[in-house]
Amino acid sequence: MVRNPDPRLPRWLVAMLALEGIGVLALWAASLRADAFGDGLFAYQLQGTVPILHVSAEVGMAAALLVGAIGAVRSARWSTPVLTFAAGMLAYGAVNSLGWALHNDAILLLPMAIALGSATCILALVTTERR
Numbered sequence: 004m005v006r007n008p009d010p011r012l013p014r015w016l017v018a019m020l021a022l023e024g025i026g027v028l029a030l031w032a033a034s035l036r037a038d039a040f041g042d043g044l045f046a047y048q049l050q051g052t053v054p055i056l057h058v059s060a061e062v063g064m065a066a067a068l069l070v071g072a073i074g075a076v077r078s079a080r081w082s083t084p085v086l087t088f089a090a091g092m093l094a095y096g097a098v099n100s101l102g103w104a105l106h107n108d109a110i111l112l113l114p115m116a117i118a119l120g121s122a123t124c125i126l127a128l129v130t131t132e133r134r
Contacts, residue, residue: 009075009083011128017075019121020086023093024068026114027061064092087129094122 035058040046044055067089074082097119104111 009129011131012075012083012086012125016121016124016128017072017086019117020068020089020093020125021072023114023118023121024065024072024089027065027068027096031058031061031065060092061096064089064096067092083129086125090122090125090129093118094126097122 040054044058045053067085071082071086071089074085097115100115101112104115
């Protein structure tokens with residue numbers, strides 16, 4: 004039987020974060036395959052970004068979500084701090100990307116809102132006192 008050393012983290016929420024990590028990786032894989040950055044990942048964009056930095060941050064977030072979720076399933080004590088860090092990254096990424104979704108693909112607002120909600124749940128749960 005799988006047990007989580009931190010009872011504040013429900014299994015369904017840990018699974019949701021893992022799925023969101025997989026979703027972020029899949030979205031970036033599809034975007035990069037479709038040549039989303041025609042000038043390259045290292046070229047300055049008119050929106051004021053260098054794509055490699057944004058992609059690196061989101062891939063790092065996805066990796067942290069997956070590592071934290073795997074740690075939680077394996078009952079690792081370090082999983083809660085990793086998931087907390089990853090949830091903070093996820094919340095920022097979801098809020099930061101809402102403008103892009105509104106401008107480019109409004110259907111992505113739904114998964115971004117779900118990501119923001121699950122990140123908020125994790126952050127709220129880990130800040131409550133353990134009993």
